[in-house]
Amino acid sequence: MQHKMLNPQRSLSELPKMSTASQVERAVLEEEFNWLLKEEVHAVLKQLQDVLKEASRRFAMPTPGLESQLKQENFILGSSTMDQVKGVLTLQGETLTQADINLKVAKSSQVLHFQFRDDKQWKLQQIQDARNHVNQALQLLSSHDESYHFKTGAEVNKLMDAVMLQLTRARNRLTTPASLTLPELATSGLMKMFSPPMPGDVMANFYINLSKLCLTVYQLHVMPPNSTKVRGCDSVKTLLNLTTTALR
Known part of the structure; x- marks a missing residue:
């Protein structure tokens, strides 16, 4: 059985090239990720906000004095x-x-x-409670409008968890x-x-x-x-x- 020995000089000489390539790749990935945080995340949140506005409208929230x-x-x-x-x-x-x-x-x-x-x-308390939960979800989204800069993906996940918690509570008030x-x-x-x-x-x-x-x-x-x-x-x-x- 023959064993091939790696050329230590060759391996060491390739390290700077590999390191440079990794840095370039990482920089590209970071740039793409930052673009997603800045552009795509807000586009998706805007779509969700539009859906929730329509849901809130269906609850027909009364205007004081104009009930x-x-x-x-x-x-x-x-x-x-x-x-x-x-x-x-x-x-x-x-x-x-x-x-x-x-x-x-x-x-x-x-x-x-x-x-x-x-x-x-x-008064049907279920409708009032469900509407309040939908409006709380809308407030969470409004506080992170296009002027807000997300810094990490974890921050986006935290926002979505909070929004989905309110929507789950709204759904449960109507289904249970x-x-x-x-x-x-x-x-x-x-x-x-x-x-x-x-x-x-x-x-x-x-x-x-x-x-x-x-x-x-x-x-x-x-x-x-x-x-x-x-x-x-x-x-x-x-x-x-x-x-x-x-x-x-």
Whole structure:
């Protein structure tokens, strides 16, 4: 077996050339990276900002003193339980301004009719919270406009992590409604919204689930011995699509 010996003089003579080539290559890469930070990153952030502005616009944020100018939308509810719940809801921005509900009592031909009192409106906190998170993401992007100079890729990643955190929170508020226990629902302000008042064994809840406006009505039935059976009737209607591409 033959072993080839490297020429130490040749290897040493090539080191300056290799070192120079590496320095040139590194300088080129740094120049390209700086160009990406200065030009391409801001172009992508601008596109994202435009998408989020459109998402924010869909939430129809009311202008103080001009709330009445917001478009009102009526939603005819369709029941998923053999038409036990029917009604019309009026949504203005993030607020339910009117509700007209007919509830067919279980195992009876009786139909109960409820409306929002004239002096009452119900704010959908989910819409307000989701809008706030989208606006916080927009503020993060606005604070890093084209005049801002990113120094490292890690800085870009940190910004995007913060933006995506807000968008994830916005999406979760629309896709995961806060569940209320029956005692919480019974003592909530929603039960004081209706005229005539709902009976003590009937409770209702409004919420957003994905792109749907939902109404759930609960009828409680006392069962011996001292047990309570809860019957839930769901009524849903597709809402204006609030979940844009940026929120999915």
